[in-house]
Amino acid sequence: MGNTKKTAKAKKQEAEKRRKYSKYKSWFWSLFAIGLSLTVLLFLLAGWGVFGTMPTFEELENPETNLATEIFSSDGETLGKYYNENRTPIKFEDLPPHLVEALIATEDERYFEHSGIDARGTVRAAVFLGKRGGASTITQQLAKLLFTENASRNPFARVIQKAKEWVIATRLERQYTKEEIITMYLNKYDFLYQAVGVRSAAKIYFDKEPKDLNVEEAAVLVAMLKNPILYNPVKERFKENALERRNVVISQMEVNGYITEEEEDSLQQLPLKVTFTPQGHDEGVATYFRVYLQGFMKDWIEKNPKPDGSEYNIYRDGLKIYTSIDSRMQEYAEEAVKDHIAHLQKEFDRQNKSNKTAPFRDVTAEERNDIIQDAMRRSERWRVLKAQGKSNEEIVKSFGEKTDMRIFTWDGIKDTIMTPRDSIIHYKSHLQAGMMSMTPQTGEVKAWVGGVNFKHFKYDHVKQAKRQVGSTFKPFVYATAIDQLHLSPCDTLPQSLHTIEAGKHGNQNDWTPRNSDGEYAGMISLKAALAQSVNTVTARLIDRIGPKPVIDLLEKLEIDAENIPEVPSIALGTADLSVFEMVSAYSAFANEGVYVKPVIVNRIEDKNGTILYQHMPETKDVLSKEAAYVTVNLLEGVTQYGSGRRLRGTWATGAEHYKRAVTGYPYDFDNPIAGKTGTTQNQSDGWFMGMVPNLVTGVWVGAEDRSVHFPTLTYGQGATMALPIWGMYMKKVYADKELEVSKGEFPKPENLSIETNCENYGKNQVEEGDSLPDELDF
Template sequence: MFKLLPGPYKQMIRQIWRFTLVALGSFFLYILAVYFNLFNLFGGMPSLKQLDNPRNELASEIISSDGVVLGSYFLENRSPVELQDISPNVINALIATEDVRFVKHSGIDPRGIGRSVAGMGKAGGGSTLTQQLVKNLFEARSERYKGILGDVPLVKLLIIKTKEWITAIQLERRYTKQEIMQMYLNTVEFSDNAYGIRTASLHYFSKEPSQLSVEEAAVLVGMCQNPDRFNPRMHPEASKNRRNIVMQQMVHYGFLSPSQYEGYQADPIALRLKSLNHNSNQAPYFIAVMRDRLLQEIEELNRQRSSDDPLDLYTSGLKIHVTIDSRMQRHAEDACMEHIQEQQRLFNAHWKGRNPWVDEGGRELKGFIENRIAPRTERYRTLKQSFGDDKEKIWKGLNTPVRMRIFSYRGERDTTMTPLDSIRYYKRFMHIGMMSEDPNTGQVKAWVGGINFKYFKFDHVKQSRRQPGSSFKPFVYATAIDKGYTPCDMVEDVATCIGNWCPKNYDGGASGRSMTLRQAIAKSVNTISVQLMKKFGAETIIEYAHRLGVKSPVPKDVTICLGTSDVNLFEMVNAYSTFVNGGVAWDEPQTILRIEDRYGNVLRKFEATTHDALSPETAWRMVYMLQGATQEPGGTSARLNREPCGQNNQIGGKTGTTSNYSDGWFMGVTQGLVTGVWVGGDERSIHFRTGALGQGGRMALPAWAKYMNRVYADRSIGLQKIPFKKPANDKVCDNPFGDRSYGDSTIVIPNEKRPADGELL
């Protein structure tokens, strides 16, 4: 054929072939040079190992004992989902909009590139889904993969595209189309710190991706082009227009009928937003407190594994199974919120027109906010960094009104006030802590650390230590019972001093009447606790408190018998659980069940450990003593008999109230749950002024009742009203030691002195 062509044409054809071969050879050599990063001109690429084991930053999830995700630790909030758990509406919208030839190409789609150029992006993107996955997974455009030519305009873009093409082809060889689609949907960004289709679905529509409608799927797929620009929360109109374009594409490619589109296109976007920051976790205080413990556990796991790919709490996608029951947690949060709002209304009315920070005499503490509180705030520290020791400028900054969003029980509200006034505003709030533990397993089932985690980060379960008041008395009585006394031994309510310390009872004096030890603890008689302290000494009582579960340091001071030593709710609940658990103490309440990797492999299991603290007989007798609060005439917890939780049920409890009503406690025990509640001001000088409002039976006990009523009523939990476990053949009021080793059955310590004012109740 070529022989028939004139000589000049032969030469032209040879040149065309020569040019084509040279171009193809050059292109092939260029691809090899990029692939092998010749002379480091082009920068590196993902290794074969990375392609075989692609990783992206996955949030580590906190999963409750009943299988509910309570929250997560993350840098990028991403929660993976299987392809079969994603609505077909999402798949169809994505293919129609981003890569209609997805099932046909091998990673690169020349027709798609041409269509994108011709349609200016409206008919589908030039990059395939596989190429976009490369960007998401391997950060191909980051500094990590930049070579010497990486700063040259146009050349830089060509090199990046070449790397993405090569990597896309490699991914297509290693994974099925279904796997690539799943990886893409689990890695794509959706703005608002939502990464992956599941997180986005939960954030914008409060539903799982399997439940997404056509319209909702179109909204999310539309965001893939530009997440912030088409964010339906920030730009609803732009998002709606983009949604309709996605649905038009679905009509064009047969995924949606024209009539269906007509029915959808005018509808507004129906958002059901769910916050994705750490403040939105269920059990947020628990999750925050657990962070340090988990970091230590993961550090230990990494030492044991000695892996090149260390675990990270924020990016490894760990599954952390905890003991919290999501249903109990919800009931605890609801009960605490309902109760503390009632307390806040009473507190506001009680202090109307006055500041609630007062001294021991009830006089307002002058300069309390300015001198004690303000210098401890972040705002003050920031101003001090800016102005040094220039107090005038610092205080000017604190007294300059600014726009701010503040917490209220009616929802967040925007206002203008000075930073100093905002401090005063927040110091008027009452606070609450609640923890619930299964005494039979040592597992923590509910944890409420405060009233609002976003605005009040301080945890009142484990971080806070406050005086327990009379809720410490059971440790005093446990000492006596274990030393041979019985709940029915008679004692006299007489004024008692130890040295110069002469406390009085709540009613202001001593009745002189005889009563049983059970009646004494039921009525929370101070003089009896003081007599027992005098009998056994502070050292012995401290030993028993520590043995039962109190880990806070307790000073060798006789006043501890009335609860003057600071403790936290975490250890108090655990110590009371020892009574219910037959004298076997949990070394620490269990909070973590196991840690799994992202694939479900168990990395570590956790088991609660115990030690013997009391004999079963002593423990049972203490439970019997605690029941006196609801059963004995004048018992401090008698009102529980009128609550649903107290009907046909065995309940024990102990109230606690501290001097000037700074702290109100209630520790409630049943065979299935031991729960403690603390209520008080942020500072000890902020409190009610009367026992009618400030005692533990008023400040804390009602929250316990509200919680237990809800838990018993929730049949899905299955908590039963069952009697306490009693040792066989134990007779509560018999002296197990035969003859008395610690004096007569009636303890009488005469004293002529009058009790001092302002003692703990």
């Protein structure tokens, strides 16, 4: 009886348990169904765009990205970029296999097995709350980069965003191949320091193309994908993190069978090495050229709209600009400018120590103060403070208050404390330079150096600046006279004083130029006269032909002659011209009288490689072949026995101070070189124009203010200020045999009727061992 009661009770309890289990089971499946329905609804709503705009099919096909416009040199190197984001896309086949393997091993081990969502990873992340790795696949990470905003701290918002990422990830997987998704992800990721995308990152952190990265370098970049700040190999405080994370990536590569244990051990022992190469707009090569190119592109864009009528954007359309610049020649030019000016600056500073109005000369204390005050008013600091409503008195006072600042010096960037006023004086004390090199036959500009340091001195001294050209103007007078009068380099003229009277050739007053050496006796050949910059001979020539034909020649050479007065005194170089104008004009002499308009862009392509622009040469005859050749022959005399003879190793100055000032002296050139030095009044500007048959190069050296100059001609002449840059540059150019710069003779016209082989024209030749000549043009 008792057993029966017990059994009935047990049965009742079991029935109750079954009822409760059934209830719980029903609740569980109900909740599961509701959860599943809500999850499905969540994804449906996300897919329908209820939680925010979702990408359309067209957007998935062409995801919106900011692609940098890339600037290429003529030898295929990247000179720089224009960008909002420094991103230059790369194809999958250009990615090294170990970079892809490191990415998959570390970020998404089952990448090739899932369709955008890794179920196992998601469950693992949910169970262990992310402690054993996250659940985001590479595709989800790409979806987040392309189409979703940064995660909110709000838990619900984060769930919504994750749902959107999943939907987009599955759509991406249907739209693209696995290889394309990896490529898009690596092209999109921001590695910091303006390194957007793996190609920029490889260049900035290792100065390499991605295909050249080794395993440990690839591992460093993959390590940064977790957090580009926390694992950045450049930031000193995070270098240890970067090393540890790199080794985790290498370990994951071994776990996944991409490398052996021995390789893992060996790679993890390697130190963390980077070759940090910033690609900001202020850094890199050809900085001044790239700024000028921006202006060229702006003009081109205004005249060449897209097929739909909209404008191209150099900061996001991924254009490819193929320029005429040769990266090797550009590097040699920049090195020559830097080496010489850094050396010359030390001597300039030494001579200014006893100068009471330093860095200015030939000015009163009051004039010095006016120059500085004017610079203050034109400064960015003045503009900002004025915009803040500060009075002039308050702004001037602020310029006298000491503050922490970083300044440019030739010994490196220096942290110091000084007043903004003193910083203006500091920067005005620096010598500047402009240099351009061009192939005369094609017009291609091969090197462009607009200054000594673009970050600190923005003003371009190739195209933007115009300075007095001094004796470098004289060949235009000689060329015009030869063309009109059929003169020979062997013809002689008296050195005596020559006066062009008032009223003649537009002269308002009598004009009697003097020779710098005070020599006026005897006759001198035209070749010797140009070599030694004999002013009286140049005056006689322009008196015979008149200034107008000279200006006509300038205009044919596309020199802006609007502000050049039609008076005889222009013969001695009173005109302000740019290095750009001078080089392109001189190129016509080397190119047998044919002017070729300078070329800086050969071709422009869009991001797909479609050619948008192809350069067509523009040429015109400006001189006869005979006149051009004779002018070149005259200019060869300058380097044979004139102010340019120090380019030859047979001439010794005997001036130790000069040897100290000129790096790389002597140059020992023994090939034909045509050239002309120029020195303007008070040594404010030093020039050298140098030519070989297939390369014309012009150099200017001076300071921002014309009152900043050397006190004497020892250092203040073109032969000391500018010529050494040409010499150092050409030494490197000739050493690089791949450039094929000519050492041969200038082409001689057939049936030349003008005598150029003069036996006795060297009567006034400066003998070997003489001291430096005092070249003066006024």
